[in-house]
Every structure is written in structure tokens, then in C-alpha cells.
Amino acid sequence: MSTQAILDALRDSIVNFDVEGVKGKVEKALKLGLQPVEIIEKGIGRGMLEVGQRYESGKYFLPELMSAAATTKSAMEVMEPILRRPEGKATLLGTIVIGTVEGDLHDIGKNIAAALLMGAGFDVNDLGIDVAAERFVQEAKARNAKIVAMSALLTTTIPNMGKVTAALKGARLTGVKVLLGGHHVTREFSEQIGADAYANDAMTGVELARGLAGPKHSS
């Protein structure tokens, strides 16, 4: 099988939710000598991009999106030992610490964003839901994160994003970029709390994260 064929097969596995089969394809790609970055960008990432586009155009729905996310996770598990090595990690776009802010237990939007970011080639550290500002700071510091991405659905919890930006500033993590996500987040709010960018949907969030991350090898 040619390298292009295996990359196409990887893309198809993500688009068709082949959770088990994708593992073998990643192994095969590695045996063929493909670098993790190629596998992610030209195989898995292409698949997730297509899934995201199909979701936006109404061809795919939430079950399809979450099934593709599960398939991406399955593929990344195979690559995890390689990516954990310094030379492997350097192939990623950078580390993102992501979570739903304190007081908010909604996770679906955050999970969609995490899956797309993973597919795009970020090292995604998902802190889950109801995450306190201090925890964002600790994890960003511990993982040398390029980006802290926060999600909030409720109008009452959106202000807690400001606590996180303040805590990052207090910890002098000024180099860490802050990305806000959530349907109701506005430009005014983003500017008010000193965030670097905001996105009302996950696909936009991925594009913004690419821009915020800058070049590789600096995480």
C-alpha cells in the first residue's frame, strides 16, 4: 500500500467512524515510515476536517460528530507512546489545555472542540467540566501549554472565564494564549477580560487556535 493510500484510508476511517480499524491503519502508516505529523495532518486531520464540514453543512449530526471524535481518540491512542517522546511531541502544533469553566457542567461543545483540535494536530489536555481557574493555571504551567481554551454555555458562568484570564496573568503566564468558546461569548466580553480570541463554533475555534499557536517546535 502506498503512503498516500494509507493516508486516504485513515481519513476514510475517521469519516466512517471505524473505531477499531483505524488503529491498524495507524500502525501500518508508522510501519511505512510515515512521521506522526503526516499521519495527523494528512490522514486523521483531513478526516476530522471533512467531518466538521459535513456537520456544518447539515450532512452529519451530533452522533456522527461524536463517533468521529471517538475514532480520532482511538487513532491517537496508538500514537500516544510516540508523541510522548520529545521528538514526537515537537511534531504537534502545541499543547492546549481545554475545559469548561467552574460552575458549568456542559461538555458537548467543549468535547467537539477538543476532538477537532486533536484532529488538527494539537496535544489536547482535556480537564473536563467545572474546572476552577487555579486548575487551568496549574495545568497550563505543568504542560507548558501554548493555549488555554475555555468553554461556557451559561450566561451565569461565562464571567468565570475572566477569573481564568486574571489567574493566568497573576501567575505571569503571559505567553499563554487564551481562546474562548461558547455560543454566547461576544467580542466585547473577550476584549474586556483580555482574551486573545473567541469563537462561537468549534470549527472557527480550530482555525483561531492554529493562528494563536504559531510555528511548531516551540511548545
Place this chain on the structure above:
Amino acid sequence: MKDPKTMLEVQLRNLREGLSWGGGLFVDWGILIPPSAFGAPVRYDDKHMPWIEKPIVKEPKDLEKLEVPDPDRCEPMQKAIECYFYLKEHAPEDLRESVEFFPLLGPIDTSALLRGTSDFMSDLLLHPEFARKLIEIATEANIVWLRKINEIAGGLSVVKLGDDYAGYVSKKVWQEFVFPYEKTIYDTIPDTIRWFHTDGPRVQQEGVLESLAEMGVDLLYGLHPEVNLEGAKRRLQPLNIAMAFGIPPVDILLRGPVNMIDEWCKKCIQVAAPGGNYALGPSGGDAPGTPIEHYLAVITAAEKYGKYPIKT
């Protein structure tokens, strides 16, 4: 939330100020029942509705541990019943007839809360039998609870069912995993008026709105702001299904200003009210912190533009 006395006071205050969409009193335990009746842990705080804190179904074998709750023995259901009788006893006399339970949380949302939304959504495609079994158990719990509240109420005239995530699936998944179970629940109590709510914008895909007629739905309420009001009206009016939605709860109702709310309400009424079968209302739940003046602006607009014949 846990205190029926506070619940009554708050609802009476809202009613006095004309700020209740329903116009009556209800056991406001949000989405607690039935997921909490299965043992899912609940988070309470001062600012939000109670919420199921974490899923309890991690793998298929956990389904065996799920017992359909018995309303006569299950604590959350017993508490809700106690609350219902408290409201009945302590409400002003003219409002006692209006006391009711919160709309049923349908089998899709119940399953999503028990399993975790992301995992449940992928189960629908990757592990359909697992998902189906969970939905069947959730449906059974809905039916048992519905029968109980029907008995307590001395015969329900309206059955209200809400399944937010049902509106995020394809028509194929809807037909297989949503439609049959929602219909079974409604059919438990025949000859009732049927209200249905879902948050998902995909409910407007071809064939799904139409299938509501087969479910016997009379009113569709609180739909996602992305649902096209004009399109929904065009498709639902021939089926004699009424609608109650149209005002985005955050972008319009929360943020205002008042003149924008007035304009928005006017447009909703002009589009959806001709021919009847429309109630002006929010698309989705109310956003905490919405100023009272904004609600009053809706009432003013309804009075101003909502008189028949509607001026378009």
C-alpha cells in the same frame, strides 16, 4: 430549589408581575426526574437549575444495575410528589388548579444524562444495541412516572415532554431511536393534549417536523433560535400543530435593548401568528439575569401586535 416554600414564593412573585410563560404553578425540579431517580448524583447551587453531576452508566454491564424507579419508593419522586401537594395546599385558592409537575424529561435526554452526552451520542451509531437498551429503560421510567403523576393529578389533560438532544440527530436516528419511544410515552395517557420541546436545530430537517403529527403532538415549544420560524409555520400549520418559540433567549431577550425586543416580537407575530396556532415565546430556556423590563417588553409587544387580524 429543594424548598417548596421558596419555590412557591418565587413563582407567585413572577406570576404577580406577569412574568410566567405558563401562567401557573409547577413543581420546579428541572431535569431532576427521572435521572436522579436512577441514582445519578445531583448538583444544586443558588444560580442554576439542579443538574446531574456525572454519568453513572459507563459500560453495558452498568445497565443491569439500573432499576426502573418505583414512584412509591423512590426518594426524588416522593419529594416531587410532596412538593406538588405542598403547592396545592399553600397556593392562593385561584391558582391551586394550575399546579402541575415539570415537563417529563424524555428518554433521549435521560439516557444522555445517565451515560454522558458525548458517549451516548456516539453509542447511537457505534453501539446501537447498548443505546437502545438504555433508551428502553429510560422510556419505561418515563411511563411509570407519567402514570403516577396522572394518578396524582386525577387525570392529566396535557402531557408535556422535552428531549433537547432529540433535535440534534439525523432523520434516520430520529426514526429509530426517538420517534417510537416518544410516541409510546405519549400513548400511555390517551386523549390528552401533547406538548413537545427539543432544543436541537436539526428538528427542522425534512420529515422530522412532519413526524410530530404521527406522535400526536399539538404544540411544539421552545425550539432552538436557529430553527426557521417562517419555515416551521409553513410546515406545521397544515398539520394543525401550534408553535411557541421565536425569541432568542440570550441574543435578544437577555441583551435587549427594549426597542430591539419590540421589533423582534413584532416580526415573530407577523410571521407566525396569522391563521392562529402561535404563542410568542422564548427559543429555549430563559437566561439567568434577564432584566424584568425585557420580559415586560415582550408582553407589551404581544399586546400591541398580537391582536387579530394581524397586521403584516
